[in-house]
Amino acid sequence: MKYTLLELIGLASIGTVSWFVLRGVWKFLYSTFIGHALGHSLSLKNIGQWAVVTGATDGIGRAYAEELASHGLNIVLISRSPYKLQNVAAEIESQYKVKTKIIDVDFTNGIEIYDRIKKEIEGLEIGVLINNVGMSYAYPEYLAEVPNAAEFSLSLINCNVVSVTQMCILVLGQMVERKKGLILNVSSASAVLPTPLMTMYSSTKAYVYKFSEDLALEYAPLGIKIQCVLPGFVVSKMSRYKKPAFRIPLPRDFVRGHMRSLGLEFASAGFWVHKILLGYYTKLNMISPSTVVNVTFANLNGTRQRALKRIQLQQEQQKQENGVENGVENAKDK
Numbered sequence: 001m002k003y004t005l006l007e008l009i010g011l012a013s014i015g016t017v018s019w020f021v022l023r024g025v026w027k028f029l030y031s032t033f034i035g036h037a038l039g040h041s042l043s044l045k046n047i048g049q050w051a052v053v054t055g056a057t058d059g060i061g062r063a064y065a066e067e068l069a070s071h072g073l074n075i076v077l078i079s080r081s082p083y084k085l086q087n088v089a090a091e092i093e094s095q096y097k098v099k100t101k102i103i104d105v106d107f108t109n110g111i112e113i114y115d116r117i118k119k120e121i122e123g124l125e126i127g128v129l130i131n132n133v134g135m136s137y138a139y140p141e142y143l144a145e146v147p148n149a150a151e152f153s154l155s156l157i158n159c160n161v162v163s164v165t166q167m168c169i170l171v172l173g174q175m176v177e178r179k180k181g182l183i184l185n186v187s188s189a190s191a192v193l194p195t196p197l198m199t200m201y202s203s204t205k206a207y208v209y210k211f212s213e214d215l216a217l218e219y220a221p222l223g224i225k226i227q228c229v230l231p232g233f234v235v236s237k238m239s240r241y242k243k244p245a246f247r248i249p250l251p252r253d254f255v256r257g258h259m260r261s262l263g264l265e266f267a268s269a270g271f272w273v274h275k276i277l278l279g280y281y282t283k284l285n286m287i288s289p290s291t292v293v294n295v296t297f298a299n300l301n302g303t304r305q306r307a308l309k310r311i312q313l314q315q316e317q318q319k320q321e322n323g324v325e326n327g328v329e330n331a332k333d334k
């Protein structure tokens with residue numbers, strides 16, 4: 001059978017596209033379901049006695065702490081609020097029969113907090129580090145309009161960027177000595193997709209992604225696994241989603257999903273729906289970036305406008321209440 005040149009080009013194109021699609025589908029199925037079922041995902045057995053989790057009292061961080069405790073690891077919980085740390089530690093100890101240690105620090109502060117963390121974790125055999133702590137905007141906003149933008153930018157960088165870097169520096173030495181260890185750095189899907197009106201946040205998460213990518217290459221020959229997590233929306237205080245939905249899992253379901261792909265892929269969106277969405281949007285962004293930008297801009301700007309309206313209403317309500325109080329005071333004086 002003879003083919004014309006045009007037919008050959010057409011067949012080659014169909015073959016190439018089919019190969020890319022099948023490869024993508026196989027990678028998704030293997031890293032999400034098959035690899036784990038075959039026992040190929042990273043085992044936490046003998047990795048070390050302790051796991052350190054930053055931002056461990058709520059949301060995704062708390063879910064990681066509980067999941068790791070369920071694998072028998074003792075947990076160092078690091079967060080801001082001492083009473084929340086005590087409560088979560090007590091719950092983990094009683095439910096999973098493991099040891100815990102709590103460290104209350106505010107990651108928006110400067111480098112001095114790491115001296116304290118270093119002293120507190122000294123002598124512990126740390127097998128796992130989850131760099132989860134993070135903060136975001138109160139609502140999407142133009143850079144120069146973000147309330148207290150200059151001060152906020154420093155807090156954001158300290159909390160989202162410096163924390164990840166410093167915590168890795170603190171634990172890598174002993175992991176290298178034992179030639180084993182796992183570090184999970186929690187970034188965000190916003191690190192790899194256009195995210196106007198959240199520029200500072202998404203840029204800090206892009207740092208986490210690139211930092212993890214190069215660090216993983218640096219330390220792989222020394223036996224250390226470093227992975228980056230790129231979640232979409234998860235029910236939490238930060239996301240302000242209160243109820244789970246098809247594309248918005250509970251932190252527990254997100255983390256369980258992600259644990260199945262441990263060691264199977266460097267960067268993971270974790271939850272299977274997020275993996276499909278991230279795959280879809282990154283491909284669409286390659287084919288038609290303006291579509292992705294327009295959709296994201298419209299969504300985030302809608303959220304921004306609703307937030308600004310809510311703030312305006314609250315301010316008007318406050319003014320009215322102050323007016324009534326002043327009126328009552330004046331009437332009393334008379």
Ligand SMILES: NC(=O)c1ccc[n+]([C@@H]2O[C@H](COP(=O)([O-])OP(=O)(O)OC[C@H]3O[C@@H](n4cnc5c(N)ncnc54)[C@H](OP(=O)(O)O)[C@@H]3O)[C@@H](O)[C@H]2O)c1
Pocket residue numbers: 054055056057058059060061078079080081084105106107108132133134135136159186187188189230231232233234235236237238239
């Ligand atoms: N939720 C999402 O939809 C989503 C999507 C993409 C990426 N992420 C990333 O996932 C990570 C966790 O987010 P989340 O939604 O689970 O957050 P979350 O529910 O708001 O929990 C944040 C945790 O971090 C702690 N924390 C916050 N600021 C801190 C500070 N300055 N110093 C010390 N601890 C601090 C909190 O402690 P306190 O309770 O004491 O405040 C809490 O334990 C973040 O890095 C975030 O960027 C989340």
